Amino acid sequence: MSDTYNAALLVGAPLTPNRAVVFNAEKCNGCNKCIDYCRVDALMPNPVKGKPPILAYPDECWFAGCCAAACPTPGAVVMELPINQRAAWKRKETGEFFRVGLDAHPEPSPLPKSS
Numbered sequence: 857m858s859d860t861y862n863a864a865l866l867v868g869a870p871l872t873p874n875r876a877v878v879f880n881a882e883k884c885n886g887c888n889k890c891i892d893y894c895r896v897d898a899l900m901p902n903p904v905k906g907k908p909p910i911l912a913y914p915d916e917c918w919f920a921g922c923c924a925a926a927c928p929t930p931g932a933v934v935m936e937l938p939i940n941q942r943a944a945w946k947r948k949e950t951g952e953f954f955r956v957g958l959d960a961h962p963e964p965s966p967l968p969k970s971s
Contacts (some may be wrong), residue, residue, distance in 0.1 A: 875926070875936045876917035877925050879908035883932035890923035899923065908932075 877890075878885075886906040889963065891899045900912040924933040944953045 875910050875911070876914045876919065878934045878936050879911075880932050880934070881908050883929050884908040884927075885929060885932075887928065888927045889928065893922040894920055895920055895924035 867879055870900050884907075886902060886908060886958045887910060891901060891909050894914045894917055896913070897912040898911060899909040919935060919937055921935050924935050927933040946953050
């Protein structure tokens with residue numbers, strides 16, 4: 857390869873107030889499955905093998921969560937939802953917070969009986 861080819865590296869766009877996707881470098885093995893599953897190609901492979909991908913286009917993220925769902929290592933990829941998408945439910949009895957649609961969502965409340 858020529859020296860011109862190695863003269864520059866891709867760096868991510870400046871982070872907005874929402875980082876969209878956060879990689880845990882201690883857990884991520886650099887398999888890049890998240891890159892394959894990203895619907896908008898916001899992620900790029902890291903030039904250093906075994907390192908987490910680069911969030912090259914954070915403003916393009918749709919927050920679909922495909923990258924986190926595709927990751928074989930739990931906790932290696934975490935979605936940082938914007939504040940306006942962080943709505944959650946809270947159980948009155950226990951105080952537990954949860955989001956509808958997650959794998960571990962609670963059972964729905966029974967419908968009230970009609971009189």
